[in-house]
Amino acid sequence: MRTTSAKVPVTVLTGFLGSGKTTLLNRILTENHGKRIAVIENEFGEIGIDDALVVKSDEEIFEMNNGCICCTVRGDLIRILGNLMRRKDKFDYILVETTGLADPAPVAQTFFVDDEIQAQLQLDGIVTVIDCKHVLLHIDSSSECKEQIAFADVILLNKTDLVTDDELAQLEARIRSMNAMAKIYKTQNGVIEMDKILSVSGFDLDKALATKPTFLQPEYPFEWGGIFDFKGEHRTLVLDEGPDPSIDLLFLKADKAESADFDELAEAAVRCFSSNKKQIKPGVSIERCDQVYKLDLTKEGGKAFDIVLESGRYAMFTQHRPEEFSLALCTTNGTIEPLCSITYDAGHSHDSEVTSVGIESDGDLDQKKFNSWLGDLLREKGTDIFRMKGILSIAGENARFVFQGVHMLFDGRPDRPWGDEPRNNQLIFIGRNLNRAELVEGFNSCLKKNRQLSTK
Amino acid sequence: MPQKESAIEYKVKPLISQWSTLACLDYINDLSWSPNAYHLVSADAAGRVIARSVLTGYSFEDLTAHTLGALCVRFSPDGNFVASAGQDGKANIYDSNTYAKVATIDHGDSWVEQIAWHQSSRCILTASGKTLRLSATDGNLIRKFEDHKSTISDLAWNPAAPDLFATSNYNGIRLWSKDQTNHKRLLAWKGSLLNIAYSPNAKVLAAGCQDGAAHIWLLPSADELFMDGYQTKVRELTWDSSSRYLATGGSDQITVWDFSGKGPSGSKPIVFAGHEGFVSTISFAPKGLMLASGGNDGRVMVWDVNKQDSILVNEDEVSKVTKLAWNQEGTKLAAAFASGRITLFNLFE
Structure with a gap:
């Protein structure tokens, strides 16, 4: 006793x-x-x-x-x-x-x-x-x-x-x-x-992430977004040479969008950017919304891509700022200017050495895969990961799994059942020289089904 | 001296008396018997050093010795003095006839955590942080030993060479002569060593490690043995009087290594399981092969290493056993508890 x-x-x-x-x-x-x-x-x-x-x-x-x-x-x-x-x-x-x-x-x-x-x-x-x-x-x-x-x-x-x-x-x-x-x-x-x-x-594991981490400004996988009205005319996307050999670009339907709605659109865009990208060469048409196209710009000189989308209001998100590539939407009557646009901070002003990476995702984790991914991560990068915390939705488990860690030391256990709460995964890593893309990709590969994933 | 072991088995008389301090009950950090077994002194977390008569259980001396906690207390080998040390940075020396304080050794701000009498009873080592002093019974400093890079975790006189001693701390054990300011030898081991135990023949020096291991040096060669895989840090080490068996804690079991023949490497240790929760203290009787153990579960057990079986199980207490102390004859065992209680077991009639 x-x-x-x-x-x-x-x-x-x-x-x-x-x-x-x-x-x-x-x-x-x-x-x-x-x-x-x-x-x-x-x-x-x-x-x-x-x-x-x-x-x-x-x-x-x-x-x-x-x-x-x-x-x-x-x-x-x-x-x-x-x-x-x-x-x-x-x-x-x-x-x-x-x-x-x-x-x-x-x-x-x-x-x-x-x-x-x-x-x-x-x-x-x-x-x-x-x-x-x-x-x-x-x-x-x-x-x-x-x-x-x-x-x-x-x-x-x-x-x-x-x-x-x-x-x-x-x-x-x-x-x-x-x-x-x-x-x-x-x-x-x-x-x-x-x-x-x-x-x-x-x-306290019971209170892991009880308060959501505050990300100063989400780091988006795109630097620019604009809202356009497409009317009946034929549209072409034209670009000049820029600093990179390709640019990712996405159209979303934005029927009633005003500038105030960029947040919601950006969230949707982030989800699209984390899905498969379709690589296309100049001359090929952009035909779909919700599909991120990777435009191949390796060809010298000006490049053009036809846009085959029905009339309406669209939001366009680009990986880099349009002016870096002299990107423009042209019709036979001239260029279409956006109704409004927004530039996203690419994070250059942040401390490049110590950062926080947050991952939030729906979907259930394959426990075996996740354990092995996190194990490998801590073995290899443990010295650089100062702290981490998370709430996980493990496939086949009714209870939330909560964890925290300091460097390579890990402490985790099943928590209360999810109940009516929507199941999802939330993790945060704070560390030195963290590779956001790698972490997101690694985590993504542990999901049972490839569901939507967003990063902050 | 114990009689035949068969007598032990049936004549165990647990509990001739059970004492508790009167005013309030505090965690007992240390216990020491007078060599004649008439007195038993304790040091507690409230800073008191209390002396009792073993025959009556009567506490006849309550010394508020240390303003914070009292960490250790030790009778001198000749029985004439009692030394105590504590978190007030002081070690006190008392005359054991009158319990009057005869000297104070002042270490300043930091806790005095270790003391050890020289066999002659004429001087005592006291350690606090990185400082180690040898003082006479009148408190006068004989020598300071200052080679330590981190806090001294334990110290022990060499049982075979009275003027030599060893200290442990992070990254190794230092061997010293009481007559030299600098250490004579360093037994390096990268890791936090928590305590040391010389085998009675001084041929083996064992140390417990923070990382769940025991590190052992065979002397004089300093060949090393490394026993790892313990469940927790190993703070409990005790040798039997013949230097054959080393018992270790660091788990909910007691692991006993046999140093006879080719020694313990590659051999299977004797394991005693009977505690629920970690073993907190162990002590071999000064004679014979009786091994006492106490646990976080409050259980006190005595094991016969020959028979590999327990001869006493006492579950009267639920608070952690903090210290076990045998009288010099190995006939009485005192167990101290976190609750402040002391239980005395008379093992032979």
């Missing part, structure tokens, strides 16, 4: 020196939240609260010989947390403050690897404090800075008073592009409601 008691939550506080970590920590300790908190402070810590239980600790990173090359844990935490849990006056909460240059992975992995820790404590979340003004000095050069952002469940953009609104907006956009999962709050002097940073359930 064993008594089971609720696990004590642990929040990890990261952030560069000077970001405001200590101020925040002092604030948490003095705030009237009724929680009994113990703090494990880094060796340089300077908590100024006398009656708080503060344990100083040298960060000791241990590599594990468990065949997982990136598996490191914090040896000091295993010792200290294990010991703290023996006290009868148990704590309601434990905070771990890392040094400024710490990689959060070993802290997080400690909670996956050590049985004793796992049995008694629950990693609640990683909170990263960012100095809005000075972060730009490190964000490009420091992998630790990027890792702290990428690992976070909560990001505090602190010291907002030191930057302009524009600078803040830019910084937020950049950080959002790196970590689509984290909640971002703007703060001054670390002033924030406690429930925004404590008990956020960032590593």
Whole structure:
């Protein structure tokens, strides 16, 4: 017989020196939240609260010989947390403050690897404090800075008073592009409601993806869309030489579309772009809606494709911007101009190194295929995948399958039944040099039937 | 000294008394018998060191020794002193006749997690973080040993050479002489070593690893044996007095390796299964082949390695067994629990 008691939550506080970590920590300790908190402070810590239980600790990173090359844990935490849990006056909460240059992975992995820790404590979340003004000095050069952002469940953009609104907006956009999962709050002097940073359930499988990841702007497989009215006349698509040997292009019926409806059309277009593309050479006609054509542009000089579509309103989506290829829709009377058009951000302004890739898809997964795909992925790319989470619809299973991971460490189990909820799959990967197309394709190949798939 | 083993089997008298601390019950981190087995001292997570009379069970000394938790307590081999250490960064030395504090060894901020008396009872090693000190019983520092790159996880005097000792930490074991500031030898092993156990003849040094393995050095050659595949980290190691058997935890079973003949490599270990959940502590009796084990399930068991069978199963407690300690004669066994209770088993009449 064993008594089971609720696990004590642990929040990890990261952030560069000077970001405001200590101020925040002092604030948490003095705030009237009724929680009994113990703090494990880094060796340089300077908590100024006398009656708080503060344990100083040298960060000791241990590599594990468990065949997982990136598996490191914090040896000091295993010792200290294990010991703290023996006290009868148990704590309601434990905070771990890392040094400024710490990689959060070993802290997080400690909670996956050590049985004793796992049995008694629950990693609640990683909170990263960012100095809005000075972060730009490190964000490009420091992998630790990027890792702290990428690992976070909560990001505090602190010291907002030191930057302009524009600078803040830019910084937020950049950080959002790196970590689509984290909640971002703007703060001054670390002033924030406690429930925004404590008990956020960032590593709780029951609440995996309870809040949908926020993708700043979806990365579409096309850069341009326009709405056209086709009347009776004969239409030809003409292109000149451009920067690429081919361009993907799609027409969708858009009978009542106005500019405001681009979102819905774009979603439909994304689904079409993930299906098979039809490669055609100049001279061949474009005859169908909902079919992505890959126009072969290798022939020198101008190229023309007839459009054989009945009259009506259409949306056209192109892989690249039309002006790069001098693309135009011509009739005998001249060119047809779009009623409205939209240009999509191709993601060039995003952090190229650390990104989030989200996959959302209907359809059921072949469990065997998925296991083998994810296994291979983690073996090969585990060092570059910082965090992942997902809810999966496994073929033949009534229950949702939820999972999460840190690097190569994976934790997953069947969750509640789907019930009336529509079955689908949602995954998010946050990591370095992630290949979006490869991930999507890999995931796609694990679906039982090739259903519609969209990416964000 | 135990009589014939047949006597053990039938005359087990579990539980001559069962004690619990009076004021409040706290997780007991360590237990130590006085060499004459009259006293038993405990160190608990609330910072107290409590001394009791074994005959009456009466707690006659309650020392609020360490302001945070008390991590270890140890009688000196001659029985004249008791040393304790804790999370307040201090090791205290008490006179065991009066329980008056005679010295304090101050390690500053960091927890003192390991202590070990020299066989002479004239000096003691105390370790905290990367610092290791040898101090006299009056608390005066004799030597500091400062070669450690990470926290010292365990230390042990060499049973065959009284002035030599070993320390373990991440990436290896260091062998030292108490008379030299720098270590004499490094037995490197990339991995987190949690504890060490010398065989009583000092020919084998065993270490438990965080990654579910036991790493073993045969001395003096330092040939290595590596036993892996444990379910969890291996913190439980104990040798029988003849140096033949090494018992290990790291699982819900106890795995006993036989070092006789060609040794354990390639041989099948003896396995004792009787706990539900991980084994939390094991201890060979100082004489004979009785092996005591305690588990997260609160069960205390005593095994006869010769017969490969259990001779005692006690399920009175449900909280984790934190420490088992035999008296020097191997006739009494004290078991401490996470609940703060101590149970005493009298194994021979």
